[in-house]
Amino acid sequence: MRAAIRSFKVTIFALVAIVFISAFMSTKPSNPLRIDKVATAQDNFLLKPRQHIRLTPRPEETYAFPIPLGEIGPVQSLFSGKAQYPFICFTEESGFGQPEIDNLQGYGTPVYPKGLGRESRTRADIIGYSKDCLIKTNLRYYKVDNQQNYQEISAGFDQPLAAGEFLVRLEYGTINRFIYGILMPIKAEEIGDRLAQSQWNKKLIYQFGGGAGIGFRQGRLKEYQMFERLNDQLAQGYAVISSSGNRTSYTYNMLLAEDTARRVKRNFISLYGKPEYTVGIGGSGGGLAQYLMMQNAPGLIDAALPLYSYPDMVSQTLYAMDCDLLNTYYTFRADDTSTWQNMDNRALLDGLVAKNGDPHPSAIFQPINQILNGQWPNLPDGNSECINGWFGLYAFIHNPKQGWLREYFSPDVVDNHHWNHWQDLINIYGENEQGFARHVWGNQGIQYGLEAWKKNQISFEQFVDINQKIGSWKPVHEMEKERIARIPIWDKPFWLSLWGNHNVTPELQPQHASSRHPTDYVAVEKAYRYGQIYLGMADIPILDVRHYLENDLDMHHVSASFQSRQRIQDWQGDSHHQVIWVADEDYDPIDLSFAVMDEWMQGVLAGQSVIEAKPKLAVDTCFDKQGKVIASGHEVWDGEWNAKPKGQCQQAYQVYKTSRIQAGGRWAGNTFDCARIPLEQAVQQGIYGELDVQALLPQLKALFPLGVCDFTQGDQAKPRDLNLSMLELVDNQTVNN
Known part of the structure; x- marks a missing residue:
């Protein structure tokens, strides 16, 4: 009864909000710096790599x-x-x-x-x-x-x-x-x-x-x-x-x-x-830039202090663009939406941290959008990194009709250009048949929630429902602008197309999976060859430093450092020159990191190898809020990412996953297109663990008519010549830096 009353109140509140929006939507005064005419670019030299x-x-x-x-x-x-x-x-x-x-x-x-x-x-x-x-x-x-x-x-x-x-x-x-x-x-x-x-x-x-x-x-x-x-x-x-x-x-x-x-x-x-030397520093995108600079342009920086880093931006889009697909499922498509109101359950699919009882600032958008979609509304009582960290990012990065929420350009300029990350790099990714920039995202063969099903954390029926309804993003040329209202007294966009649900492929009939998006191999190859993707090449001192922000549902999660580490290990066999420090939010280890890096570089300048020159403090470490060392050493970050028992730092600071890891993917996070194998072969290879799925094969085949991902075969979109080691790649070539 109380739940019904609460839902009724939410409904009334949402309807009032809709009326309020309709009554008070207005346009802002024209921006005096608005751009009305666009210049034509003159030809200019573009580097064209044959290998990397x-x-x-x-x-x-x-x-x-x-x-x-x-x-x-x-x-x-x-x-x-x-x-x-x-x-x-x-x-x-x-x-x-x-x-x-x-x-x-x-x-x-x-x-x-x-x-x-x-x-x-x-x-x-x-x-x-x-x-x-x-x-x-x-x-x-x-x-x-x-x-x-x-x-x-x-x-x-x-x-x-x-x-x-x-x-x-x-x-x-x-x-x-x-x-x-x-x-x-x-x-x-x-x-x-x-x-x-x-x-x-x-x-x-x-x-x-x-x-x-x-x-x-x-x-x-x-x-x-x-x-x-x-x-x-x-x-x-x-x-x-x-x-x-x-x-x-x-x-x-x-x-x-x-x-x-x-x-x-x-x-x-x-x-x-x-x-004497150049050391890079920068957080988030400034951290991943250092990983890519040390790979693409040796000698530009001699040492790296990436903060809150990712290995690259492109591979983050794989799970980040899953977030709004999953949120669309939870909010509009699930058979049992109440199950997914529990944020603990969402983490089983997202992989990222989620918290009950911590409403997100945009929670009111949910019941309003549900009403607009003809559904009985509910108000979320929790938050997650998928929401707090990545909400709206798909529209910014991926939707060519959206891009800007501010009036930088006249309507004519806006209507005649495509606005997303892929378009920014069209000279690298290339153009598709419809005149839009190519992109690297795809989700064919992805079994969302596989690991949770294997652990009996979700039922087979839930697994089927998820993978039947989650769909994918529409082809970019079919996308529409976000439906966003503006309220004069609230200087924020008011989303009436929550989670981009209008740009998600529609649900099909039961027992037939929604369409999944294929990976564009041309775009992925260009991203690899132009160094937009971090392969793991690194031959300089790296001190990867971050605060532990999972409790804040911050997008800068610890697992990103281990994506980089796994790629370095895959490429070079070891990662001794990459050190990972994680600290409590109240302690800032930056000054210490500069001191340790300077000592490290003095050894390198004296003729020692990067490994020989490592100072004693240049070792994996976690710090508490007073700056005291909780643990340090080569095994403190062991855990699920390297299939070892949890080390002391992992016990102190839990490392979460992503939707692609929860779908059976590797922690390296760089599989843009998986090898797809028949369901019978997947069973034989143990992809379903101890689950007895023989009687379920007809339903699984209906869900995945093209097969399911075998992540052990690596990224199928990666050019084969880039599977060589760095030494084999260089092959005595002279590189002009």
Whole structure:
């Protein structure tokens, strides 16, 4: 009775909300920086690897670095193909003023008279346009203290510095149309001298940034981000370089990111000479960028400090894009939706952490969408990483009709372009028959929830229901925009197409599985050869550091570090040069990681091998909230990922899985298309464990007419020549780095 009353109240609330939305939907004032016309890209050289990008010589540099002060750096990239248009400028948002006018024909971002504030701008005030978002190279100076406070100072600064204070010079400009920055610690008498470097310790940090981006924008590079994150290292004398083109908030095009990083570092070296070593640092996308840079461009960084890392972004889409399929099933399609209201049960399919009694901020979308779908509504009483971490990401990454939720472009521009991650890399992935960018995601043969069924955590009937109804994403050319309302008093998108359910293939009749999406082998091959996928190549010191965030349902789960480790072991046979540290949220091990990495690199510079030079502290470790070591050693992270008894760190910090692992996949997470085998063969190979499935074979065959995944055969979409080891791949080739 109470449940019925609660559902009735939810229904009334949802109906009122729908009326509220309908009554108060409005449009925002036009963005004064909106782009109305799109430039045409000129031809530009694109690297074309025959085996792997690591083995492909890069062209000779054409720009004469360093960039002179007051001038603009190189505009066209060196080897990553045509410039992308439209391209949103962010020089003003970064604090460096409006971009230079490069045309009067209306292409790109509008430019206004200097001094005219944004709130006063109208389209009638436009004095020109910037299609390439360029700014002149310049210098700024800052006083910084050990509390991460910074203050811009003028050229005549002569005040004494207090304890803990120091001075930093910032050089900024654009390279490959992205904003770059160079931070160099200096003395007061060096203000005004671009080349002064007396406080530099000869060690260089390349700062990579994270986030999820789909291109078409320059991105921000703000001073405070560089100062706050690396304040202690600047105080110790490190120089820091970075670029908005090396922040995955703005693009996951790793070819363009490498092209840009090489030039930023080349500009630095042309001014100050070669550093003793370059260490990378960055979290999330900034972590995976380091794994891909060490694989694709040896010598760009000499050591890596990936934080909250993944091995790459592309392989994360496999399970991340499963999330909204599974949420669609739980919310709209399951025979017994009440079972899946229990978040503990969802974890059996998602693999990712889930918690009851922890409602997610977008919970109200569920009953409203259920009503719109003609269902009796219910309000979820829990949350999961699949929701908290990946909600809406499918639309951002995959739906070409969606992309932006903000008014960056006019409706005409929006309607005439495709907006997703795949389109950002169309020069790599290629174009399909319908004119859309190819993509790598597929789910044929995937037995969702297989491991839970094998362990009797779900019934056979539930297993059938899941795999019959989960379906797949529609072909991209059939996709529709998300149905999103905006409410004036709530500055958030209000999803009326929850979980993208309108873009999921429809349910078929009982005993016939919904369609599954095939893998595009052309796109996967290009992703491999262009280094968008981490194979496991690594020959530099790696200290993989993260906080344990599973309790927060954060997307940066620990298992991602073991994806990288398993790939390294698969490729090289061992992973002794990759160290994994996990700490409680209240302890920050970054300063310690820099100290350990410096000791490690000093040994390498002295002629020792990467393994010989490892310091005692460069070993797998977990820390508590006070920074005390819970456990350290070679076996502390043993567990299900390597089929060994749980080590002490695994016992302290549980490592969760993904939907593909729960479907029988490997922890490496890099099977874009599995080998499919007949059901009889799957039984013989023990894929169903101790389950007696002989009498169930007819139903299983109806679910999987093309066979089921045999993950032991590896990724069938991976080019066969890339199954060789690194040494075999190199094969005495000369690589131009």
